[in-house]
Amino acid sequence: MPDEVSTRAVRRDGGRNGLVTDLTRVARELARTHARVERSKMKEIWLFPDEEEREIRLVEVETVAPHHEGEIPAYRFPPDPKSRIPFWVAIAVIRPEDKERLEPPAGWGDWSGARKIWPEGPQRIRRIAR
Amino acid sequence: MTWNWRTGLLAQARSDYRLFRHLHNLPNPKEQCHRLRYLQMATEKLAKGLMSDSKMPPALSHKAFATFVKQAHKVASVCRECGFDSDEKGFMRYLQDVIPIAEAIEDLVPKGVAAPNAEYPWEERRLDKSKSIRVTVKVPADHSWPEWDASLPGVAKLMEFLEGCFRAVEREMPQEAD
Numbered sequence: 001m002p003d004e005v006s007t008r009a010v011r012r013d014g015g016r017n018g019l020v021t022d023l024t025r026v027a028r029e030l031a032r033t034h035a036r037v038e039r040s041k042m043k044e045i046w047l048f049p050d051e052e053e054r055e056i057r058l059v060e061v062e063t064v065a066p067h068h069e070g071e072i073p074a075y076r077f078p079p080d081p082k083s084r085i086p087f088w089v090a091i092a093v094i095r096p097e098d099k100e101r102l103e104p105p106a107g108w109g110d111w112s113g114a115r116k117i118w119p120e121g122p123q124r125i126r127r128i129a130r
Numbered sequence: 131m132t133w134n135w136r137t138g139l140l141a142q143a144r145s146d147y148r149l150f151r152h153l154h155n156l157p158n159p160k161e162q163c164h165r166l167r168y169l170q171m172a173t174e175k176l177a178k179g180l181m182s183d184s185k186m187p188p189a190l191s192h193k194a195f196a197t198f199v200k201q202a203h204k205v206a207s208v209c210r211e212c213g214f215d216s217d218e219k220g221f222m223r224y225l226q227d228v229i230p231i232a233e234a235i236e237d238l239v240p241k242g243v244a245a246p247n248a249e250y251p252w253e254e255r256r257l258d259k260s261k262s263i264r265v266t267v268k269v270p271a272d273h274s275w276p277e278w279d280a281s282l283p284g285v286a287k288l289m290e291f292l293e294g295c296f297r298a299v300e301r302e303m304p305q306e307a308d
Contacts, residue, residue: 025180030280030281032187033281033283034281034283037283038227039284041223041227052245056280060286064220064223064224064227065213065224066213066224066290066294067210067213067214067215068213068216073290073293075285075286075289075290076154077156077278077279077280077285078155078156078162080274080278080279080280085280085281089280091285092286093286093287093290
């Protein structure tokens with residue numbers, strides 16, 4: 001099953017680096033995993049802040065996603081120590097054209113507080129190229 | 131309340147799904163088996179209900195959900211409630227991402243002593259260094275469930291799909307059952 005491959009990818013990386021506890025780093029790894037499997041559909045992945053640093057909050061912008069009205073629905077998943085994701089994860093999936101139109105999930109703030117974590121910026125690309 | 135096979139299955143699926151949602155904040159991540167068990171039961175009955183003609187009882191097999199996901203684009207109410215009202219091809223592409231995890235959920239039912247499942251302990255047999263068989267008993271409540279890992283790409287889409295299906299069920303129920 002292709003999904004198992006992606007799970008192992010996260011675990012393998014987690015194992016190399018020891019226990020991954022940095023929320024942003026885990027979020028980036030999660031984003032890379034999702035984007036790797038859904039590369040043809042995935043356009044962007046945004047990380048929204050959680051002041052308490054308890055939850056990874058992702059909005060995935062994909063060409064194949066339902067149309068929503070009003071607030072974007074998000075789905076939450078509990079921490080899983082074995083996959084080295086020691087945070088709650090909340091994921092929402094939207095279409096590119098809905099990004100300007102829809103409100104982020106309640107309590108996530110607005111788009112100005114979000115950071116695009118996939119595709120990764122030029123700094124990351126330079127580091128890999130070196 | 132008067133039920134037929136279709137509304138009866140959908141009513142029980144709705145109740146199982148409520149329990150699944152209610153168990154959201156279990157403190158021990160290993161106890162995901164309980165959520166997964168209700169998710170498996172809810173999705174099986176949901177699929178059987180939405181594929182039912184109201185008269186015939188469902189097949190005894192637990193396998194129904196993945197089959198339903200593969201056909202869900204043909205169910206107009208589900209298509210509409212999932213936000214793909216006039217985009218059946220788009221919905222089909224979306225469902226492709228849900229199928230692998232739907233199959234994993236379908237596999238959570240108990241099936242013999244050697245298969246992982248969300249309900250009963252099972253055993254693993256391995257050859258040790260002395261080439262003798264070593265049997266280890268595994269327990270659902272002490273198992274990490276990759277089927278329910280946030281790193282699975284299809285998992286958010288599955289949840290969204292289920293919400294759409296149950297919205298379609300809500301719209302159908304008052305008309306069918308009195």
